[in-house]
Amino acid sequence: MDAIKVFLHDSPKSFAVAETNGDDPFQYLKIVSSQSDTRGMFLLHRFVACSKGDTNEESLRLLCDANPEAIALPDNFKMLPIHHAVLNVASSLETLMMLIKLDP
Numbered sequence: 001m002d003a004i005k006v007f008l009h010d011s012p013k014s015f016a017v018a019e020t021n022g023d024d025p026f027q028y029l030k031i032v033s034s035q036s037d038t039r040g041m042f043l044l045h046r047f048v049a050c051s052k053g054d055t056n057e058e059s060l061r062l063l064c065d066a067n068p069e070a071i072a073l074p075d076n077f078k079m080l081p082i083h084h085a086v087l088n089v090a091s092s093l094e095t096l097m098m099l100i101k102l103d104p
Contacts, residue, residue, distance in 0.1 A: 026066065033067040040076035041084075042067060048091065048099065049084035055095045064102050071103040 033043040041049070044063045048055065064071055074080055082099045085091040 026062075029062070029066045033063060033070065036075070040074070042070040042073065042075075042081075044070040044081045045075055045079070045084050048081050048095065049088055051085075051088060051090055051095065053090040053092055055092070055098075057094075057098050060095070060098050060102065071099070 029043075036042050037046070044060075044067065047059070047063055071081055080103075082096070082103070085096055085099055
């Protein structure tokens with residue numbers, strides 16, 4: 001998770017560079033972000049839940065583009081990504097507003 005956060009935060013455009021086999025990292029991100037963990041949390045849920053206040057709009061949009069359904073899918077505890085962001089004391093108002101804009 002930390003490695004993904006570094007790439008998303010520091011170099012989000014790196015997801016557009018294709019590998020030698022023709023696959024680009026965004027394809028891998030789509031696969032990873034569409035799988036939930038044992039708690040039913042998708043990558044978007046974990047990203048906002050574990051953020052240390054460094055979430056940016058481009059990172060959120062990239063995760064939402066990779067798995068658009070995740071913004072509106074509850075985890076096993078019936079929590080949406082916005083709920084995880086609200087419970088995370090490090091979440092900024094901008095992060096909360098971005099999540100609301102992405103899923104009004």
